[in-house]
Amino acid sequence: MHEAEVRVELERLRADTPGVAGAFATSPDGLVLAADAPDVEPDGFAALTAAAAAVGVRLTGAAGQGDFRELLLRGDAGGLALYPAGEGCVLTVLAAPGADLPGLRPEARACATRIARHLSPADAQAAPSQPV
Template sequence: MGRQEVLAELKLLREQVAGVMETAVASVDGLLVAADSEGDRPEVLAALAAASLGLGKRTGHEVGMGELREVVTRCRSGYIVVYAVRQAALLVVLADEGLDVARLHVESRPTVERLGAMLAGT
């Protein structure tokens, strides 16, 4: 898996979905893999996204809803969406208030699959 290939996927997602501002891929323990970000602390975003993903996974398990797909957090000025990428990684998306969440979910599914394959080395 090349960092440039991961960055290309992140940039493609940002270009496909209006409102996406920043994206990052991290391990489930919060270590940053790559970021398409203007922010000055993508490592912090990766760590917090991992915590959000872990809490979502645990909650889904406890209530019997099955495997977690994503966690969506809506804030006053936008969205934070964390997608599970197989068992070992995550994709986090920061988007503005104008985000079409349904479109993001549609466009992110193939991105998550490709990232999973890249990170697994297949």
């Protein structure tokens, strides 16, 4: 794994995309791969991310909706979105209050694709955004 490169991608997403308050790259089993999210405890958050992504995978499969592609959650003070980033990673994007959460999708998916390439170049070239 290339943790430094993944962290750079997260930092770039937050710096270059209005409305992004932070980002995490986590493994499907709940380990932090890289984080750029001030004021969020990374280990506990990574475990919750893994659980949410697993539910997303199971729900889309059970409903016959194909592979998991994203999960959007909104709260009173912002929102977050989860995206698969290759076989072994989930990208979680934290949105600031008032941010257009679906509008962050193009930049977040592009970031997920780059992260997948950093984590597994051969797999990312064959399929840039596989389900978790």
